[in-house]
Amino acid sequence: MAIEKACHDFPWSENTMKSCLSGRYFNGAVYQQDTLAGFYVGEVAGPDHTLMDICVAPAYQGQGLAKALLSDFMMASEQAGAENLFLEVRKSNITAIGLYLWAGFCEVGIRKDYYPCVNGKEDAVLMAKTLNFGSENSFQY
Template sequence: MAIETACHEFPWSANTMQSCLAGRYFNGAIFEHEQLVGFYIGEVAGPDHTLMDICVAPAYQRKGLAKALLTDFIAASEQADAENLFLEVRASNKGAIALYEWAGFSEVGIRKNYYPSASGNEDAILMAMALSFGSQSSL
């Protein structure tokens, strides 16, 4: 929760975070000197996986850890034979959008007024990536 709170103006609640630690969710993490410094939460929805959250502690940002976490999310999804990957990102989060595009995600839609913000609400950009499993990919 400390990383979630440090990374987001409107962080998930502890209950939401706790509910994403089992069931249809899977997680990845990076530790530095036995301390958690970054994580992601993925969700399995049928043949598709969704990146629900990805965070790197502020002191460890800009060191390639988000790229490593995203690469791990994609690899775990490929290993599980997922067909498509999805995520939502704040329209203002240009750094994250560039990272997702680098990894192969493309914009597929917009959710208007999806995220709370200090000045009201902000749009979410929907991004997706089809994984290469022959004819299984549906995007």
């Protein structure tokens, strides 16, 4: 929760975080010198996986840990047989969008007024990546 609160102006609640520790959710973490430096939360929805949250503590940002977490999310999803990956990201989060583009995600839509922000609401960019390119159900970009 400390990392979640440090990374987001509008963090998840403790109840939301606790609910994402079992069931259809899976998680990954990265440590620096035995200290939790970052984590992600993924969700399984049929053949698709969604990156629900990814955070790196401010003291550890800029060291490639988000890239490592995202790579772990994609690898875990692929090993589980996921076909497509999805995520939403704040339209203003250019750094994260760049990371997702680097990883092969493509913009597939906009969710209007999705995220709360200081001045009301902010749009989310919906992004997707196909893992199973041989599938006839794969996204065509």
